[in-house]
Amino acid sequence: MQLIVTAISKAYANVQAVKKVSFQINSGDIFALLGPNGAGKSSIIRMLVGMTKPDSGSILISFQDQHYDHVPRRLLGYLPEDRGLYPDKSIEKNLLYLAQLHGLSKAQALAEMDTWLQVFELTERRHNELKQLSKGNQQKVQLIAAVLHKPALVILDEPFSGLDPINQEKVVEFLKQLKARGMTVILSAHQMAMVEKLADHMLLMAQGQVVLAGTLEQIRGQSVDKRQLKVAFEGAVSAEQLQQLPAIAEATADGRHWLLTLAEAVTVSQCLQQLLQLGELTQVEMQNTDLHQLYLAAMAKHQPEAAA
Numbered sequence: 184m185q186l187i188v189t190a191i192s193k194a195y196a197n198v199q200a201v202k203k204v205s206f207q208i209n210s211g212d213i214f215a216l217l218g219p220n221g222a223g224k225s226s227i228i229r230m231l232v233g234m235t236k237p238d239s240g241s242i243l244i245s246f247q248d249q250h251y252d253h254v255p256r257r258l259l260g261y262l263p264e265d266r267g268l269y270p271d272k273s274i275e276k277n278l279l280y281l282a283q284l285h286g287l288s289k290a291q292a293l294a295e296m297d298t299w300l301q302v303f304e305l306t307e308r309r310h311n312e313l314k315q316l317s318k319g320n321q322q323k324v325q326l327i328a329a330v331l332h333k334p335a336l337v338i339l340d341e342p343f344s345g346l347d348p349i350n351q352e353k354v355v356e357f358l359k360q361l362k363a364r365g366m367t368v369i370l371s372a373h374q375m376a377m378v379e380k381l382a383d384h385m386l387l388m389a390q391g392q393v394v395l396a397g398t399l400e401q402i403r404g405q406s407v408d409k410r411q412l413k414v415a416f417e418g419a420v421s422a423e424q425l426q427q428l429p430a431i432a433e434a435t436a437d438g439r440h441w442l443l444t445l446a447e448a449v450t451v452s453q454c455l456q457q458l459l460q461l462g463e464l465t466q467v468e469m470q471n472t473d474l475h476q477l478y479l480a481a482m483a484k485h486q487p488e489a490a491a
């Protein structure tokens with residue numbers, strides 16, 4: 184399975200929701216679409232699944248030497264933004280119905296269902312009506328419904344929404360299992376800490392356009408974010424001494440440590456040489472900016488009102 188999206192655009196009435204967005208997803212990747220509300224993530228997903236068509240640009244999906252302009256239904260597992268199951272029916276009946284719509288026999292559906300109900304610790308509740316379940320448990324049933332028929336590509340629009348931190352971690356595990364089973368996954372999400380643990384590649388959008396794209400490391404490289412070192416000295420060192428060093432733009436005390444922001448264009452080794460003039464170092468740690476901070480920095484630049 185490979186997806187190549189080239190310069191797709193989409194407008195609704197008077198909103199240009201997606202503007203010349205391009206990306207590529209390879210088989211087995213977990214790919215994350217990120218961006219503030221209204222960035223255009225769901226609009227892209229709707230074009231990928233064939234609910235709408237791009238106004239311009241192209242979508243090319245290749246699977247076993249066949250080519251498509253949207254993901255064919257039989258290859259797709261989809262968790263839409265607006266969920267739709269039957270609240271008066273049990274978990275088992277809901278899942279059986281959806282699996283059979285996808286062409287699974289009852290026996291196949293029950294076997295697949297058993298596995299996933301165990302993953303989400305819902306086995307005991309399989310005969311409960313959906314409306315008796317918490318929002319988090321309903322969300323888990325939705326996720327199971329999207330993958331029972333073993334699709335090649337799973338598209339999940341906000342799979343973490345409405346879940347507490349423990350259930351968010353369960354969804355992370357679920358997504359890792361999909362990857363381990365060879366499925367390709369596209370997800371949109373606002374929970375950067377979860378995405379950071381999972382995504383092979385990500386696309387950060389604002390106002391319909393791509394702002395940053397690549398692996399986490401590539402995004403770190405593209406980001407204008409500050410580089411920071413956490414250090415500790417053997418003896419006493421003051422903020423004034425540190426701030427006089429040309430390599431240091433900012434020094435903040437953090438308990439026994441200092442958090443130092445490197446001046447522009449200064450290398451880490453230049454910085455260390457200058458620090459050693461002040462005394463022996465007992466700890467040096469490069470601070471990696473996390474995805475949440477990268478996201479906020481990118482938004483402050485590209486969409487200040489969303490960052491605020």
Ligand SMILES: Nc1ncnc2c1ncn2[C@@H]1O[C@H](COP(=O)(O)OP(=O)(O)OP(=O)(O)O)[C@@H](O)[C@H]1O
Binds near residue numbers: 221226227
């Ligand atoms: N059917 C529609 N008709 C008119 N405008 C729409 C429609 N769907 C989306 N839009 C607009 O297109 C823009 C992109 O919306 P979209 O739902 O793709 O964003 P999103 O990134 O998925 O946001 P969220 O994180 O809130 O789900 C928004 O300005 C939205 O109001």
